[in-house]
Amino acid sequence: MSVEDVFNPCAATARRTLLLGAGAMGIAVLAGCGGDEPAPGAGGQPGGSSAPAAPTSARGNPFDDTGSGGSDEPKVPSNALVAVGEVPVGGGVIVKDAVLVIQPAKGTFKAYDAMCPHEGEIVDPPFDGNPIIQCPRHNSKFKVADGSRVAGPALRGLKGIRVEVRGGYVVRP
Template sequence: MSTTTGPSRRTMLCGLAVALTAPGALAACSSGGGGAPAAAPAPSPTPAPGTETTVGGGTPVSRIPVGGGTIVTAGDREVLLVQPTAGEFKGFDASCPHQGTTVDPPENGVITCPNHFSQFDAATGALRKGPADTGLTEVPVSVMNGTVQVN
């Protein structure tokens, strides 16, 4: 009876599975045999583009472009953080006063509601064009340690 000294077929197949990183491939390679494969970890929730959740530390100033902005979730509300000029930061309730739709971050100095296209001044939140009949509500913010904090 001859013995082989090279890797077993199982070792070779498992090495190939690892190289291909096929989901669940490693479960079949366990030496224990039987048993259910381990569940894959749940993916981390990802905020929608242009939004983020502030968690204790605020929003880094680098995430708020000059002339632009970003929408953050602060507590139970969405806040539009803007930087109208370099080093000047403001916050506005991101809900359009017309029907509550979340507005878009500013472009060319104008914040627009994607629902009915009301427009607001990015520096002041003032109404530029309806159907909304008021401007955006300002939300107090402060800059601390390179981050913008919603107060």
């Protein structure tokens, strides 16, 4: 076997050039898949309209929390923590600003500061009707009913946060 067959610098350069070219081609293809608007008059609709298609939902963008999806859609209150339907009965969710919102019984909502008073770890929301909120870090336990301490290294319970239901949302008053 000749030395040229074992190590050929030209073959390595060709291989590197091929790989770089393939990578550049992939980037060009992906760039061509962008969300560019169609050219005016080409809109892909009969008559060549360039107007965007009407939304399929009368509610608009489900991720738009400004409530501007339609005149009959209720606005999300600025002090809303979470939609009522997002909090499971017998359980809870952690929402913005580390707030634990729970629904111990259908239609009853409570909220606590989700930071464990021991070392500031976010507590786990209760589930399936469990009457205990637990901190995953050092196993402190708190009552769902009032946030009071049951066990663990935490010396006090969870700080309660006043909430009420308004327009389908759990809000801070």
